[in-house]
Amino acid sequence: MTDTVASTIVTHLERRGVARVYHVPGESFLGLLDALHDSPIRLVTARQEGGAGFMALAEARLTGRAGVVAVTRGPGAANASIAIHTAYQDCTPLVVFVGLISTHVRDLESFQEFGLAAWFGSTAKAVFTLDHPETAAERVARAFEIAESGRPGPVVIGLPEEVLVAPVARPRDLAPAERPPARYGDDALAAAARALAAAERPVFVVGGDSWDEASAARLRRIAEHAAIPVVSDFRSHDAFPHSSPAWVGSLGFGRNAGAAEAYGEADLVCYLGTTRRDVLSDEYTLGGGEATTIVVGDDADLLAHEGQTTLHYVAPPGAWLDGLTELAEGSPERRARLQRERKAYVAWSTPAASRVGEDVWRGEVFGAMQRLLPDDAIITAGAGSYVIGALRYLHHERPRTFAGPRNGAMGMGVPAAVAASLVHPDRTVVALAGDGCFGMNGQELATLQATGGRAIVVVIDNSGYGTIRSHQERHFPGRPSGTVLTNPDYAMLARAHGIPGHRVDDAADFAPVFARALDSGSSALIWLRLDPIVPGEAA
Structure with missing residues (x-):
């Protein structure tokens, strides 16, 4: 069988020990999908490119090796940009394959055409386009070395559609470079x-x-x-x-x-x-x-x-x-x-009944998690004021037991939990999400089910974008604007995905529900309903 650019890429991924490629399919990289068909590398199909990117980023965070994501041109790449920006600011290694238009229609305002380097040049360590079949494997190898060395970060690789299926006369078997750690005398x-x-x-x-x-x-x-x-x-x-x-x-x-x-x-x-x-x-x-x-x-x-x-x-x-x-x-x-x-x-980090205000529910909820979770549990999260409770009351004893964005990106909790459940299927995974955060990538519950992963998803619902609302109150007191959300029944939404859903209306009732979810051995979603951030404006 003749080697193609796509098959040499997959061979190199296998040689590097890549276990999973997260993706949303596109016609621009069908050659790569076909080359992965017979590979031991697991192809994890997400529901949106931002979710796929966050999955790959979480895998990198939990393993110390570059995560891999593949997306299509134009809109697909745009959706994945949130994960690329997060990886760059968080200094997390990520290799992003982006399918591109064929070279013969380049620079003609073709369907879904865009400038790869123009889009990602400021938020990636390097941007490559594989225009030359004979050197494609070398460029992919170089991308991993760049992503994982020095200050880690994302590298974006463009895959012109027809180049992926081009034959490679002399395929090279490139072993990953060894990087002995620097030692000071x-x-x-x-x-x-x-x-x-x-x-x-x-x-x-x-x-x-x-x-x-x-x-x-x-x-x-x-x-x-x-x-x-x-x-x-x-x-x-x-x-x-x-x-x-x-x-x-x-x-x-x-x-x-x-x-x-x-x-x-x-x-x-x-x-x-x-x-x-x-x-x-x-x-x-x-x-x-x-x-x-x-x-x-x-x-x-x-x-x-x-x-x-x-x-x-x-x-x-x-x-x-x-x-x-x-x-x-x-x-x-x-x-x-x-x-x-x-x-x-x-x-400060011990819940106390004497505290008043928001710390009451945070102490109840995260205090219960702290008591019930094993030491090796993995916590995933997005961004929002709800995470402050996790940072305060959840104690970690092992590195690589938290995966959340340091750049404030919303929507990482659920997709990161998908990756965590695949990387460590024997460990407890808890995904935290505010209602605003869940709305951005909650669809990846379907991916959690499709992959056979297991996670407990806690949706903390205050009917709004709470962090922005708090900033509004400081700068423009008494004038809420554009921060209220009208939300669905999250427990019913979970059940529609085949996941048990539980509604909790009082933080004091959270602990027994969470304990039952832990003991169930399956995924679960717990919908914690808090008072709305603007009373009377949302249910």
Whole structure:
């Protein structure tokens, strides 16, 4: 059988160990779909390209390897752009195949034609078009290397329709490049060790997707011994075990006072896998006054870092921590400060009946989840004020147990749960979605059922776009405009997909419903109805 461009692409995907390709089919890449027909790679068919992209992004977040998504030209690529932007801002590796028009009708305003580089040049690490059959496999191999190396991110590959089925006379079997992690000797790390030992108020800031249990455990030993508090970048809170006495919370939206003190008053900040970005620093108003700044990560250019850099190590955090000289035991002053910040975090992250307002339902709902979920449960989410409760009350003990967008993209919770249930079919997966968030990709319940996945979907319904409504109230009090939603019966919608649906009208009744869903062994949707954000304007 003659090799084609499409078959050489699939061969390379198999060689890389790609387990799944998420997609919405299109006539522009039929050749690739045909080449996948006899491949062990699972083809996961989503209902919308944005959902497919979020599935691939979640797979990357949970595995540390590039997720793969395939979409068609024009409208399909437009729908997938939300996942590409998220992967770029979140520094998550993603390879996006986009079917294109045939080359002989290019630049003629042809049906669904668009400029691939013009669309994605500012939100992708690289954009390729496979115009030459003999070098197609090399370009695909290069795309994966770019996506996964340095600062990770998305790479977009254009697939002209007729090129996919073109013969390849001399197909190349390209093994994935080996990238041994950078290792620094004792001399190179001595300056960092001395600075960490000498600082009075040091802090570690963790982030990124490269954390695993070994690297988290190594940081835990160092931080607890040296009495150095650990905080996380926004929505990177699963990188470090929350049971550690060194953990004092995450930065960014919904942060706690202990984390803000640890970061804002530090005289040494050591960034591990992240940098000083706008969200974690409250738009650069928190922190930045430290005497010493250490940055450790794969990004040699520090594109997203604002502020000084005293020491810069281009290495994964785990490799850097492995080489770090054991630090001296923390001073009594450092230990007292850490204990104070930890106490503030524990009080803040423990539901209390005495709290009033929104924290009552958040404490009821997420407190119940925390009590009932196993330590290795995976939480997926989109964006919205509902996520603040998860960041506050759900505690993570293992890296790669949370998949949500750091760029504020809505609609990721349900599609991310599809991917999580396929990557880890033996683990509990919970998808969180506000009513606005669910409306953007809730159709992927059908994909969850079609793939045989299992997830508990919690739809938190306040009849509106709650985050935007809160901003309106601050800037234009008493004048709600354009933020109210009229919603369907979500329990009935779930049942229409073959998924048990449960309606909960009082947060106090959530725990037993959630417990039964956990015990059922199947997917379930729990519709939690809250008071409308604008009373009287929505049911």
